[in-house]
Amino acid sequence: xxxxxxxxxxxxxxxxxxxxxxxxxxxxxxxxxxxxxxxxxxxxxxxxxxxxxxxxxxxxxxxxxxxxxxxxxxxxxxxxxxxxxxxxxxxxxxxxxxxxxxxxxxxxxxxxx
Amino acid sequence: xxxxxxxxxxxxxxxxxxxxxxxxxxxxxxxxxxxxxxxxxxxxxxxxxxxxxxxxxxxxxxxxxxxxxxxxxxxxxxxxxxxxxxxxxxxxxxxxxxxxxxxxxxxxxxxxxxxxxx
Numbered sequence: 001x002x003x004x005x006x007x008x009x010x011x012x013x014x015x016x017x018x019x020x021x022x023x024x025x026x027x028x029x030x031x032x033x034x035x036x037x038x039x040x041x042x043x044x045x046x047x048x049x050x051x052x053x054x055x056x057x058x059x060x061x062x063x064x065x066x067x068x069x070x071x072x073x074x075x076x077x078x079x080x081x082x083x084x085x086x087x088x089x090x091x092x093x094x095x096x097x098x099x100x101x102x103x104x105x106x107x108x109x110x111x112x113x
Numbered sequence: 114x115x116x117x118x119x120x121x122x123x124x125x126x127x128x129x130x131x132x133x134x135x136x137x138x139x140x141x142x143x144x145x146x147x148x149x150x151x152x153x154x155x156x157x158x159x160x161x162x163x164x165x166x167x168x169x170x171x172x173x174x175x176x177x178x179x180x181x182x183x184x185x186x187x188x189x190x191x192x193x194x195x196x197x198x199x200x201x202x203x204x205x206x207x208x209x210x211x212x213x214x215x216x217x218x219x220x221x222x223x224x225x226x227x228x229x230x231x
Binding site (some may be wrong): 040042048051097101102106 | 221
Protein backbone atom coordinates (compact mmCIF):
# COMPACT_ATOMS: atom_id res chain seq x y z
CA UNK A 1 0.00 0.00 0.00
CA UNK A 2 1.11 3.59 -0.59
CA UNK A 3 1.46 5.37 2.74
CA UNK A 4 0.48 9.06 2.80
CA UNK A 5 2.08 11.17 5.51
CA UNK A 6 0.87 14.70 6.22
CA UNK A 7 2.54 17.45 8.18
CA UNK A 8 1.94 19.22 10.40
CA UNK A 9 -0.80 17.44 12.34
CA UNK A 10 -2.31 20.81 13.18
CA UNK A 11 -1.67 24.49 12.71
CA UNK A 12 -3.16 27.65 14.13
CA UNK A 13 -2.83 30.85 12.17
CA UNK A 14 -4.29 34.34 12.22
CA UNK A 15 -6.91 35.43 9.71
CA UNK A 16 -5.27 36.44 6.45
CA UNK A 17 -2.12 34.38 7.03
CA UNK A 18 -0.83 31.77 4.62
CA UNK A 19 -1.39 28.10 5.52
CA UNK A 20 0.87 25.40 4.11
CA UNK A 21 0.08 21.69 4.45
CA UNK A 22 2.48 19.02 3.26
CA UNK A 23 1.75 15.50 2.03
CA UNK A 24 4.37 12.87 1.25
CA UNK A 25 3.70 9.55 -0.43
CA UNK A 26 5.80 6.45 0.18
CA UNK A 27 6.17 5.97 -3.57
CA UNK A 28 5.68 8.18 -6.60
CA UNK A 29 2.08 8.82 -7.68
CA UNK A 30 3.15 10.31 -11.03
CA UNK A 31 2.19 8.55 -14.26
CA UNK A 32 4.59 9.57 -17.00
CA UNK A 33 2.24 8.20 -19.67
CA UNK A 34 -0.22 11.04 -19.08
CA UNK A 35 1.98 13.43 -17.11
CA UNK A 36 -0.39 13.44 -14.14
CA UNK A 37 0.05 13.14 -10.40
CA UNK A 38 -2.73 11.00 -8.94
CA UNK A 39 -3.19 13.12 -5.83
CA UNK A 40 -6.29 14.84 -4.44
CA UNK A 41 -6.97 17.17 -1.51
CA UNK A 42 -10.18 17.26 0.55
CA UNK A 43 -11.55 19.59 3.20
CA UNK A 44 -13.70 18.20 6.02
CA UNK A 45 -15.70 20.32 8.43
CA UNK A 46 -17.24 18.85 11.62
CA UNK A 47 -20.23 16.63 10.97
CA UNK A 48 -19.77 16.79 7.19
CA UNK A 49 -18.27 14.46 4.61
CA UNK A 50 -14.99 15.43 2.97
CA UNK A 51 -15.28 17.92 0.13
CA UNK A 52 -13.04 17.75 -2.93
CA UNK A 53 -10.77 20.78 -3.31
CA UNK A 54 -7.97 19.74 -5.69
CA UNK A 55 -7.33 16.84 -8.08
CA UNK A 56 -4.39 15.96 -10.32
CA UNK A 57 -2.36 17.59 -7.51
CA UNK A 58 -3.03 21.12 -8.74
CA UNK A 59 -6.40 21.37 -10.52
CA UNK A 60 -8.94 23.25 -8.46
CA UNK A 61 -12.46 21.77 -8.36
CA UNK A 62 -15.19 24.00 -9.77
CA UNK A 63 -16.45 26.45 -7.14
CA UNK A 64 -13.41 26.20 -4.88
CA UNK A 65 -12.03 29.65 -3.98
CA UNK A 66 -8.77 30.52 -5.70
CA UNK A 67 -7.03 31.06 -2.35
CA UNK A 68 -6.68 27.25 -2.35
CA UNK A 69 -3.86 25.89 -4.50
CA UNK A 70 -2.04 22.61 -4.85
CA UNK A 71 1.50 21.92 -5.99
CA UNK A 72 4.15 19.24 -6.08
CA UNK A 73 5.01 16.13 -8.05
CA UNK A 74 6.18 12.58 -7.56
CA UNK A 75 6.14 12.04 -3.81
CA UNK A 76 5.95 15.53 -2.30
CA UNK A 77 2.88 17.72 -2.42
CA UNK A 78 1.59 20.91 -0.82
CA UNK A 79 -1.81 22.46 -0.24
CA UNK A 80 -1.65 26.22 0.27
CA UNK A 81 -4.35 28.54 1.56
CA UNK A 82 -3.04 31.95 0.54
CA UNK A 83 -5.09 34.01 2.98
CA UNK A 84 -6.81 32.09 5.75
CA UNK A 85 -10.51 32.82 6.25
CA UNK A 86 -12.73 31.85 9.18
CA UNK A 87 -14.65 29.41 6.98
CA UNK A 88 -11.43 27.51 6.21
CA UNK A 89 -11.31 26.01 9.71
CA UNK A 90 -11.41 22.30 8.95
CA UNK A 91 -9.35 19.15 8.65
CA UNK A 92 -7.55 18.69 5.33
CA UNK A 93 -6.67 15.32 3.81
CA UNK A 94 -4.56 14.24 0.86
CA UNK A 95 -5.41 11.05 -1.02
CA UNK A 96 -3.59 9.03 -3.67
CA UNK A 97 -5.60 7.35 -6.42
CA UNK A 98 -2.54 6.05 -8.29
CA UNK A 99 -3.24 2.49 -7.19
CA UNK A 100 -5.63 0.55 -5.04
CA UNK A 101 -6.05 0.38 -2.17
CA UNK A 102 -6.58 4.13 -2.25
CA UNK A 103 -5.01 5.68 0.82
CA UNK A 104 -5.42 8.94 2.69
CA UNK A 105 -3.15 11.04 4.84
CA UNK A 106 -3.98 11.22 8.54
CA UNK A 107 -5.27 14.77 8.24
CA UNK A 108 -4.13 18.29 9.18
CA UNK A 109 -6.34 20.37 11.44
CA UNK A 110 -6.40 24.08 10.62
CA UNK A 111 -7.56 26.52 13.28
CA UNK A 112 -7.68 30.26 13.78
CA UNK A 113 -5.27 31.67 16.34
CA UNK B 114 -25.06 16.35 -9.69
CA UNK B 115 -25.23 12.88 -8.21
CA UNK B 116 -26.55 12.74 -4.65
CA UNK B 117 -25.98 9.83 -2.31
CA UNK B 118 -27.72 8.74 0.89
CA UNK B 119 -26.63 5.92 3.17
CA UNK B 120 -29.07 3.84 5.20
CA UNK B 121 -28.86 0.88 7.54
CA UNK B 122 -28.67 -0.14 11.19
CA UNK B 123 -26.64 2.10 13.45
CA UNK B 124 -25.86 -0.72 15.87
CA UNK B 125 -24.48 -4.14 15.01
CA UNK B 126 -23.46 -6.91 17.40
CA UNK B 127 -19.94 -8.33 17.34
CA UNK B 128 -19.52 -11.29 14.95
CA UNK B 129 -22.61 -10.29 12.97
CA UNK B 130 -22.82 -8.75 9.50
CA UNK B 131 -22.96 -5.01 8.89
CA UNK B 132 -25.30 -4.14 6.00
CA UNK B 133 -25.59 -0.69 4.45
CA UNK B 134 -27.35 0.63 1.37
CA UNK B 135 -26.64 3.76 -0.64
CA UNK B 136 -29.46 5.31 -2.67
CA UNK B 137 -28.36 7.23 -5.76
CA UNK B 138 -30.29 10.20 -7.12
CA UNK B 139 -29.47 12.50 -10.01
CA UNK B 140 -27.69 9.72 -11.88
CA UNK B 141 -27.82 6.05 -12.78
CA UNK B 142 -26.16 3.39 -10.67
CA UNK B 143 -25.28 1.72 -13.99
CA UNK B 144 -22.84 4.54 -14.65
CA UNK B 145 -19.85 5.61 -12.56
CA UNK B 146 -17.91 3.68 -9.97
CA UNK B 147 -19.29 3.37 -6.44
CA UNK B 148 -17.14 3.19 -3.36
CA UNK B 149 -17.51 2.75 0.36
CA UNK B 150 -15.10 4.69 2.57
CA UNK B 151 -15.11 4.62 6.35
CA UNK B 152 -13.77 6.95 8.99
CA UNK B 153 -12.90 6.04 12.52
CA UNK B 154 -10.99 8.05 15.12
CA UNK B 155 -8.28 5.44 15.30
CA UNK B 156 -7.65 4.84 11.59
CA UNK B 157 -8.77 7.99 9.82
CA UNK B 158 -10.21 7.61 6.32
CA UNK B 159 -10.07 4.07 4.95
CA UNK B 160 -11.21 3.01 1.47
CA UNK B 161 -13.25 -0.18 1.76
CA UNK B 162 -13.73 -0.94 -1.92
CA UNK B 163 -15.67 -0.16 -5.09
CA UNK B 164 -18.13 -1.76 -7.46
CA UNK B 165 -18.69 -0.97 -11.12
CA UNK B 166 -21.06 -1.99 -13.84
CA UNK B 167 -23.19 -4.18 -11.63
CA UNK B 168 -20.50 -6.67 -10.89
CA UNK B 169 -16.87 -5.70 -11.13
CA UNK B 170 -15.42 -5.15 -7.68
CA UNK B 171 -12.16 -4.11 -6.09
CA UNK B 172 -11.83 -4.48 -2.33
CA UNK B 173 -9.20 -3.27 0.10
CA UNK B 174 -7.02 -6.35 0.77
CA UNK B 175 -7.18 -5.61 4.49
CA UNK B 176 -10.96 -6.24 4.42
CA UNK B 177 -11.36 -8.40 1.32
CA UNK B 178 -12.21 -11.64 3.11
CA UNK B 179 -15.17 -9.98 4.86
CA UNK B 180 -16.55 -7.56 2.23
CA UNK B 181 -19.26 -8.02 -0.36
CA UNK B 182 -20.62 -5.21 -2.54
CA UNK B 183 -23.58 -5.36 -4.89
CA UNK B 184 -25.71 -3.13 -7.10
CA UNK B 185 -29.51 -3.10 -7.48
CA UNK B 186 -30.26 -1.29 -10.74
CA UNK B 187 -34.04 -1.56 -10.25
CA UNK B 188 -33.79 0.54 -7.08
CA UNK B 189 -30.79 2.64 -8.17
CA UNK B 190 -28.92 1.51 -5.09
CA UNK B 191 -25.68 -0.18 -4.16
CA UNK B 192 -24.86 -2.03 -0.97
CA UNK B 193 -22.10 -3.07 1.41
CA UNK B 194 -21.94 -6.15 3.59
CA UNK B 195 -19.12 -6.57 6.09
CA UNK B 196 -19.13 -9.86 7.96
CA UNK B 197 -17.75 -10.93 11.34
CA UNK B 198 -17.56 -7.37 12.63
CA UNK B 199 -15.65 -6.32 15.72
CA UNK B 200 -15.37 -3.07 17.64
CA UNK B 201 -12.63 -2.07 15.20
CA UNK B 202 -15.28 -1.78 12.49
CA UNK B 203 -17.05 1.01 14.38
CA UNK B 204 -16.91 4.01 12.07
CA UNK B 205 -18.80 6.51 9.99
CA UNK B 206 -19.41 4.81 6.66
CA UNK B 207 -19.62 6.97 3.54
CA UNK B 208 -20.82 5.95 0.11
CA UNK B 209 -19.13 7.79 -2.72
CA UNK B 210 -18.90 8.04 -6.49
CA UNK B 211 -16.05 8.45 -8.95
CA UNK B 212 -15.67 8.31 -12.71
CA UNK B 213 -13.10 5.55 -13.04
CA UNK B 214 -11.08 3.02 -11.11
CA UNK B 215 -8.22 5.47 -10.59
CA UNK B 216 -10.00 8.72 -9.86
CA UNK B 217 -10.73 11.20 -7.09
CA UNK B 218 -13.98 11.01 -5.15
CA UNK B 219 -16.35 13.47 -6.76
CA UNK B 220 -19.42 12.92 -4.58
CA UNK B 221 -19.89 11.76 -1.00
CA UNK B 222 -22.95 10.77 0.98
CA UNK B 223 -23.50 12.40 4.36
CA UNK B 224 -22.25 9.29 6.14
CA UNK B 225 -23.81 6.97 8.67
CA UNK B 226 -22.35 5.97 12.02
CA UNK B 227 -22.23 2.25 12.65
CA UNK B 228 -21.34 1.11 16.15
CA UNK B 229 -20.34 -2.47 16.86
CA UNK B 230 -21.36 -3.37 20.38
CA UNK B 231 -23.26 -6.03 22.25
